[in-house]
Amino acid sequence: MHRWLAPTRIAFGLLAAVALGVAGHRAATGATGVVDFFSYFTNLSVMAAVVVLLAGGWAGLTGRRPVPGPVRGAVVLCTTVTGLVYGLEVAVYPVALMIPWVGHVLHQVMPLVMLADWLLDPPQRRIRPVQAVGWLAFPFLYLAYALLRGWAVGWYPYVFLDPSRPCGYGRVAGACFVTTLGFVLVGAALMWAGNTLGDRRAAGSDTPPRGRRAHARTT
Template sequence: MFGGQMPRLLAVIIALTAWVGLGIQFYATFGTSGSVLETLWIILRFFTITTNLIVAVTMTAVALDRRVSSFIHAGVTLAIGLVGVVYVTLLRGLLQLEGAALIADTILHYAVPIMTVLYWIAIAPKYGLRWQHSLLWSLYPLAYFAYAIVRGSIDGRYPYPFMNLAELGPARTALNAVGLAIAFVIAGVLMVAFSRLAGRNRGRPLG
């Protein structure tokens, strides 16, 4: 759909947006913690931060004309799309934000997810994606879930209500993890289906 340098230019915009959002979030958190290491420890607790960081690195690589496989690009897009959907459906309004924190929240939960998903739909390579990739992509949120639970078990702070092991108990928390993984797999299957349809419509081999 786009030719020439346009894909790289759009990748630059997305990468810069993600980096700026992360920087503003760091600034807002640092204003409270007063320590660089503590700030990093706090913000890296959240799936939003880790995923936006992955988007920033991935789109920076695309902007620099480095090869990013369709498998990686689709997985990153799926993860950041989940960030936006989960925030809008489950987390929006739980905290009253203002100033820099509100700006970062808007960038990381709305701007970056929307821009990245649209980039993947319109521009990103989609050839070679397979049905089993949806299972592999789900390993990232599951690994994050385990990481967040371990951290929360140590310091008593859980990043999201549906991960609060202390309040929900092991069974409900595990069920939430399974539900998250299933949603991720279903979304991944839909992405593969879209990639195959897009390839067929363009009259090109699916790989």
């Protein structure tokens, strides 16, 4: 791992934590409310990214075991899709929380940071397809939560999940299908990139590769 990567991870983790704190305070003291603040996929994804970055940075500085590749991959997938969806203007962040620099950090900076971190420091062990499929667990749980809570309280965090809009549940189902397809395609690309770059790093290293990658190279 590059020597500068550990402090860089900590720096971006702290930046994201501050941005979330500012947005959370504004939500708690305004009309949005704390529960709604924690109901946005963006906020939850960036919270997970903060934990991964700080834990990874601390591990790099102290020589501790790094964050497992499958865990990192799940968070990278969520933040990357968040950035793509926001870039396509499908998901609109609430005006009450949209402090310009906060929105920039959460929707643009952090997805790029997490993707770059994955590519610069690919997982030490190959990501298996079953692990990549497991990355979809949180998005599906979030979708169930958002729809059930929306049905109960009449509020949905994103417009494309609101069945009261034109075309109702048919439009919601279509949006969910397209979003799921996006998660699958991005997840497959992340798995391929992580495994390919990890193999190249192992091949160019003087130390023997670890785990399943080692087994694959010795058979």
